[in-house]
Amino acid sequence: MEYILTTKQLSKYFYQKKALEKVDINIEKGKIYGILGPNGGGKSTLLKLAAGLLKPSGGEITIDNKNPGVYTKSIVSYLPEANYFYKWMKIRDALNFFKDFYDDFDMERARKSIEFMKLEEKEKITSLSKGMLGRLKLALALSRKAKLYLLDEPLNGIDPVSREKIITSILDAFNKKSTIIICSHLIYYIEKLLDYVFFLSEGQIILAGEAEDLRNKRGISIDRLYQEVFQ
């Protein structure tokens, strides 16, 4: 079995506060994973460690058998929850920026996504609404032909109509050569995408399994299971 991301006893502490503690996960190539859990459970920390933004306090994380660094950043497409664009950027600038820095960026796909998301290239990013910004971030992140996509709360602040557009875009971007990890607490919308789920709480994995297996064994949806686990 080929893994794109592996963690061994991965821990992250901020001062005395534990964000992740001794997490062991193996992410297979060609699947869509959901990391589910309440706010503050460690989901974003895990993605930031994979993106190379945070450094582990203990244990190890590898992507395509390499520690986070320049190579892993070239194959990982990270979508943070925050607005990470520079204030001076227009949508057109952001497109060119991605084209210049990422060899795997597909400008044609990006332009189609921008159009599909009903955004205009001449718009200044600071003038976009939260929903438009979420759509733009996703359009850019998914227009890379990355090996690993890390999507941190891609549906937060997005209206229901846009959520459907985003789900469609994620499915369009996915192929058997890529892997997608989605962190979210809006399970209802993403459930149909997921092959495998991890339930993360207080920095530890408390439940994991194939989405279909969990549904069959428990006789309830992942959304319902989430509500039971975190009640």
Place this chain on the structure above:
Amino acid sequence: MITLLKYEIYRRWKWLVIRYAALIILGLIFFNRASASPMQYDIIAASMGKFFLISIIAFAIIIVEGINMLKEDLFESSGYLTFTLPKSERSILFAKNFLLFVQLFLWALVSIQFGTMFLKLLPLEEVSRYMAEIDLPVYPAILFVLTAFFNFVLMVQFSLTLTRTLLYRNKYSGIISVGIFFLLAYLIENFYYGPFLNQIKHAYIEIGTSSASNIDLLSGGYTAVFLNIILAIIFFTATAYLLENKINI
């Protein structure tokens, strides 16, 4: 590296053009006023003073911008974009500081050019007398000032990076950075420049090119410039190391 530099320039090119254009245009206006009043030294001196005031403001803007170039990426969400680019943190830092150095160099070029033009309007013997009194080696002094202020920015960048490394999302980060900066400044002045400059003073006495009295950093000549370059390398390397291996964005 080139792409990083391209975007560092692109994101602020309008301000770069405005800044240098304003400096040159105002310099020409003041020089024109001064040269239209030959032998009226109070008018020449006033024009010269106004130009240097403008020049210092432009310089302060360059320094603040040099600090903010890294500060924004360390403390704001744009860091997620900058530090997930497939470029080493060292090259990201280098691009920012290369632009800063180029800006300082251009500023020095414009200011020295106008300074020379203004000096030529003053009586030659008067200027020569002042220069002899100051007894300052001009080129090393200019290089020293440039490298010293470049180091100032590097030191602030290091203090900010160290604070961010030690304290993740702490509301007191700003004040702690200032504390670290002053501690570093104290240590450098007393334990880095101090011993070396004593040696420089001794060397001057031996070769007899300068008075041994009133020796200070500026009279350290090229040796002081060399010390600054070493310090710049140390701060750049230390900041790059923290960015690559320790910091949490």
